[in-house]
Amino acid sequence: MQKKTVLVTGSTSGIGLAIAKAFAQQGYNLVFNGLETDGAQTAAAVAEEYGIDYLFDPANMLDPEALRTLIGQAEQKFGGIDVLVNNAGIQYVSPIVDFPEEKWDAIIGINLTAPFHLIKAVWPTMKNRQFGRIINIVSAHGLVASEFKSAYVAAKHGLVGLTKTAALEGATCGITANAICPGYVKTPLVDQQIAAQAQVHQISEKDVVEKVILAKQAIKQFIPAESVAAMCLFLASEAAATLTGASLSIDGGWSAQ
Known part of the structure; x- marks a missing residue:
């Protein structure tokens, strides 16, 4: 059987990266994307570790033409994208009255508009093959809101609608x-938020985690990135062929409240 190909944005x-590694372990061809300066080296290292074929493209999610080029290159190399994982995202926290308009535009562009362009670009080949898996990494904020995150909440709610x-x-x-x-996943970006909040609130990082970051989760634990990756693998599988239009929470009970 021909190997399937997955594109993971922000990978x-x-x-x-956890999602990409999970698919690599299953033998998928990988299309990596990211803006980190060492992104190409990271992609190459994962491909070598798991012995897979891969492509790396640093396409900016705010550039629709770059996204179409990314899909075109992937289809030329692998014949098509079987699984699209829209993962790339950014965040900014501010009251609405002070929210910078350029930050609003960037958050909506990366978190919502880019997935639209990518879905549109992969759709013809998926339809022709009569197979495709679109997996959008949203957030608990696609189902519930928090103060000071107007753009992020709006984008993630919109992404749930686009998914349906x-x-x-x-x-x-x-x-x-x-x-x-997902609820909060402990990534380098979240680590930065913890340190910043500790300084602003003049409390310990431990208190930030318990009283600020995880306050709305019933299970006071970060969501493992590997758990999100495992859910992606299931959604990409034949076992999930009739599971569609769903918003699957993995948030420690946050959205159950």
Whole structure:
């Protein structure tokens, strides 16, 4: 059987890297994407470790033409994208009245508009093959809101809606679309938030984790990136062929409250 190919955006660090490694372990061809300066080296190291074929492209999520080029290169090399994981995202925290408009535009662009462009670009080949898996890494903030995160919450709620629409349109041609909604995953970006909040609130990093970061989760633990990756593997599998349009929480009970 021909190997399947997965594209994971934002896959050279954090959650995206964990997802990429999980698919690599299963023998998928990998299309890596990321803006880190060592992104190409990270992609090469994963490919070598698991003995897979790969492509790395540092396409900026704010550049629709670069995204179309990314898909074109991947289709030329591998014949098509079987699994699209929209993972890349950014965050900014501020009251609405002070929220910088350029930050709003960037957050909506990367977290919502980029997935639209990528879904649109992979759709024709997926439809022609009568197979496709679209997996959007959303957030608990796609289901619930928090203060001072207007752009992020709006984008993630929008991504849930886009997921449902793609699921309905793909139902007759073998394409499924689902959203994974994690709570806080301990990544380098979250580590930075913890340190910054400790300084601002003049409390310990331990108190930041317990009283600020994980305050809304019933299970006071970070979500392992590997758990998100495992859910992606399931959604990409034949076992999930009839699971579509779902928003799957892995948030320690946050959205159950």
